[in-house]
Amino acid sequence: MVLKRLIPCLDVDRGRVVKGTNFVDIRDAGDPVELAVHYDREGADEIVFLDITASHEGRETIVDLARRTAADVFVPFTIGGGIRSVADAQAVLDAGADKVAINSAALARPELIGELAEVFGAQCVVVAIDARAREGEGAGWDVYVQGGRKLVEGADAVEWAAEAAARGAGEILLTSMDRDGTKDGYDLELTRAVSDRVPIPVIASGGVGELSHLAEGILEGGADAVLVASILHYGDSTIAEAKRSMAEAGIPVRTAA
């Protein structure tokens, strides 16, 4: 039996956590490694770092981030942002990361998914998709890149997820741009549409405002894992509380020791 996963996500800009935090055991609220250590100890099943650094120079910090994380964090972790080639992925995986997440680079050149899967194995390759409900007729979800700033003409999120899986992705990290930041819960219809379509695990993301949303993402959305950010970062809830709420909904999870 594989347990369902709870995954804190940290947005990182030039080596610093974007949304500051204020936990008692954290000395430097902006240090992504300290925050990841905190979440590991609390019972996080994995950690995802998304590097949103705009400048090219700043991106060198992600390899350093992977090295420092591997020294102190003892759950699997994923690094996304700025990975455009096998060499980019090799650098962060050699530094100790377990998986890489690719988004814009995969849409620009879908062959990248297969290249990464060939070299590192599908289990290392997470394809991140930012989706937004399509306006008007022809229901569905559009795909956006560049941090949600740019629409990919003609792309459909469910179809793209299916293609990514066929090309060798090991997981889909699916973010609803409509829900991101709203605290209204995951886009369950989107999550269900993608998880019904692909044979690989789907990580639901975007919109968690209360703990009951986590179980919904899994039970109604069909997700294998749920990504959380602000409700943890701002201390509204702890990992233990989140796990408890999932367990109480009948979902098999790893409870913190």
Next chain:
Amino acid sequence: MAPVSAPRPRITVVDYGMGNLRSASKALEHVGADVVVSGDGEVVAAADAIVLPGVGAFPEAMRQIEARGLATPIRERVSAGAPLLGICLGMQLLFESSEEHGGAEGLGLLEGRVDALRAKGLKLPHIGWSPVLPGRESALTSTLDPAGEPFYFVHSFVARPAERNLIATSEHGEEFAAIVGDGRVFGTQFHPEKSSTAGLEMLASFVSIATPAEVA
């Protein structure tokens, strides 16, 4: 975890060119070991204890181990009583043979063979946290909850050990060997270095087993 005053065992993490060794090394250091990462047969031959990690395919791993002259020093250190922990593919390599990718002979330190996990329609590879249930007591599993605890797995193949070498099991379509051992040779199908507190406690148990005073 070993007391601070205890001698720190020097553990050699065997580098045979496959997979990420950094996580395993850092986790062992975290629980009090001095870690040497080496692919040099002479270094392995002098190890207090050996950790054999590994990600990838069994036949290629054995080719790399043989090409680097590592199989003999590993077997000799084990015969001399040095503890060994194989992790994931490193555990599978301890057995006599595998059917993966056309098949290959293993190190033959444990009786049994390796073949595909019969997942019965569940997803392969088996990736994620799954409960591990101890079947009997061992020095490696002294901290393991008798009711079972989850550990992190990434694999498609499993070892079929002799019954007496089976320490703990997990389940994914079928029950399979999660921890094996014979004397001071141990193997985990999961990644203790990625299994948070439960994994670190198990590595600490291995470090305790590996304290230099106990090595012949």
